[in-house]
Amino acid sequence: MTEHTIQAEKVIGWHPEDLVSQLPPLDWQSLPLADSPAWQEYRQHYRLHFLQLESVTHYAGKIALCGYDIAVQLWRQPNAKGTALLMHGYYDHAGIYGSLIEFCLQQGLDVVIYDLPGHGLSSGDRASISSFQDYDDIFSQVLQQLQSHLDGDLYLFGQSTGGAVCINYLLKRQLTPAQSPFAAITLFAPLIRPKGWNKAKILHSVLSFALKRIKRTFNQNSADADFLRFIAEHDPLQPRYLSVRWVGALRQWIPFIESQIKNDININIIQGDADNTVDWCHNLSILSQKFPNRQVFMLPGGQHHLVNESLENRSVIYQQIAKWLNLG
Incomplete structure (x- = not known):
């Protein structure tokens, strides 16, 4: 983690409980429109209007999976070329992925x-x-529902922990390229190990007996100062604590994933060389072993939250992904 941190202040503005209380079950045959006043406030708060894409319709609902109510959002447009499935990172949520949502729609x-x-x-x-x-159980069940109810190719995107979920799905099942359900897979700063992992393991061993959570500090993980300020001060969906149990789950997962055999599926990786959240040198080494057919694009000066990097950096990232996808 970097020394410079942003201290969280009182969150103001939009209230999520109003939306959660009215989230309907997701019916794939008759998708529920996200058109209530609460959803309008949500889109306003997270700048999810996409005004240049007038034909896009927003849907949302919840699916009961593995003991959780999972909130799912969809943006659909006429004559789509396929569907992008986006996986967010730790502490994140769909609302702060507007730039990637808009890119995929474009x-x-x-x-x-x-x-x-x-x-x-x-x-x-x-x-x-x-x-x-x-995470894997939920991902696989959502994927099965997408395959059953939506037509066309699937394109997978994962940021950080979302990337770890994607990696787990592919390596655990040892899918061949012919068996892969995805036309393309793109990972942003995928998590294998976080930076300073050896020290973190020692700290976890000490704290796990006494604490369930640790107060979070908001680290500088993007060159976009407005984004950093927003999540620290104005996003009511940002967790304020690091879960000790989550660290324990990560501690179990790392040796599992690092012991998996290689896979020939093609994956695209975007990684910033100024990332102080994950141990990216180690991670890329592991990923090169597990996915020999990977393509890696290094972003000079790129920090960890690549989906919310500076406008200039995002432009470079999305130009590269557009070349990889080649959707015309």
Whole structure:
């Protein structure tokens, strides 16, 4: 973690409980429109209007999976070329992924994104999980529903912990390229180990007997100062604590994933060389072993939260991804 941190102040503005209380079950045959006043406030607060894309329709609902109510959002447009499934990172939620949602829509893709358990509008202890395989169970079931109800190719995107969920799905099942359900897979600063992991393990061993959570500090993980200020001061869906249980789940997951055999599926990786959140040198080494057919794009000066990097850096990132996808 960097020495410079942003201290969280009192969150103001939009109130998420109004939206969670009215989130309907997701019916794939008759998708529920996200058109209530609470959803309008949500889109306003997180700047999810996409005014240049007038034909896009926003839907939302919840799915009961693995003991959680998982909040799912969809953006659909006429004559879509496929569907993008977006996986957010730890502490994150769908609302702060507007830039990636808009990019995918501009590429002609519909978009599906769900909040991980304990995140955003989904139920569960905040930012906590007992096992990363719980993430996998939910991911695989959402994927099955997408394959059953939506047509066209699927394009997978994962940021940090969301990338870890994608990696787990692929390596655990040892899918061949022919078996992969995805036309393309793009990972942003994917998590294998966080930076300073050896010290973190020692700290976890000491604290896990006495504490359930540790107060969070908001680290500088992007060159976009407005984004950093927003999540620290104005985002009511940001967890205020690090879950000790989540660290324990990560501690179990790392040796599991690092022991998996290689996979020939093609994956695209975007990584910033100024990332102080994950141990990116180690992670890229592991990923090069596990995915020999990977493509890596290094972003000079890029920090960790690549989906919310500076406008200049995001422009470079999305130009590269557009080349990889080649959707025309």
